[in-house]
Amino acid sequence: MGDRSTNSDGGPEYETDFRANPAEYDIGRGEEGVFKVxxxxxxxxxxxxxxxxxxxxESAEAIYDQYEQYRATDEFPGMDMAxxxxxxxxxxxxxxxxxxxxxxxxxDGTERDPEQxxxxxxxxxxxxxxxxxERVREDDAYQRAKERHREHTGES
Structure with missing residues (x-):
């Protein structure tokens, strides 16, 4: 995913502006990239x-509003990041x-039992x-943009 360098903390940083270079964006798994892209x-x-x-x-509504802005400009990396x-x-x-x-x-690394x-x-x-x-995942525009992105990048 994009050009990587090492930041002062030793972790990877992406030098790519994914708005300018959307084809460099990898969907990845789950929440991958939320603090880097x-x-x-x-x-x-x-x-x-x-x-x-x-x-x-308040937060989810604001993020969803931002999602809608990305959708309006057909910005799949932004849609997916939202x-x-x-x-x-x-x-x-x-x-x-x-x-x-x-x-x-x-x-000691032992998983605790969840409470309810x-x-x-x-x-x-x-x-x-x-x-x-769920609204984003089920949005037809999101699904189409995701499929187009995968076809364009060869990502499965």
């Missing part, structure tokens, strides 16, 4: 919050909903994100 990270990350149901509603931020809102909030303090593993519900507010936040995430 620019300019979308800078546009979407400030909108993302899952503190509680109200914050999630989908990833909605998915990440769901998965992060659900982790806190199921695990006290969001800690899925003990200090360790944090009911986070569960409500997760459900908000899930509904918006």
């Amino acid at each position: 620019e300019p979308y990270k800078s546009e979407l990350l400030p909108l993302w919050s899952y503190k509680d149901e109200d914050a999630a509603e 989908r990833k931020y909605l998915q990440m809102g769901y998965t992060r909030a659900m982790r806190y909903a199921k695990y006290s303090g969001g800690q899925k593993y003990d200090e 519900w360790a944090d009911p507010d986070k569960r409500e936040a997760a459900l908000v994100f899930e509904s918006y995430w």
Whole structure:
């Protein structure tokens, strides 16, 4: 995915502007790239919050509005990144909903048993994100753009 260099933290950074070079964008798996793919990270990350149901509603709506802007300009990388931020809102909030303090593993690396519900507010936040995430996944325009992108890039 794009040209990579190493940042000061030792992690990969993408030097590619994916708006200018959409063919360089790899869909990847799940939430891959949410903190690296620019300019979308800078546009979407400030909108993302899952503190509680109200914050999630405001956040998911703002991200979905941004998704609609990307859709209007046929910007598939932005559309997909918005989908990833909605998915990440769901998965992060659900982790806190199921695990006290969001800690899925003990200090020794043993997976903790999930609670039902360790944090009911986070569960409500997760459900908000899930509904918006589903809207994007089921959007015909998203599905068509994803298929065109895969055909164009050869990604499966």
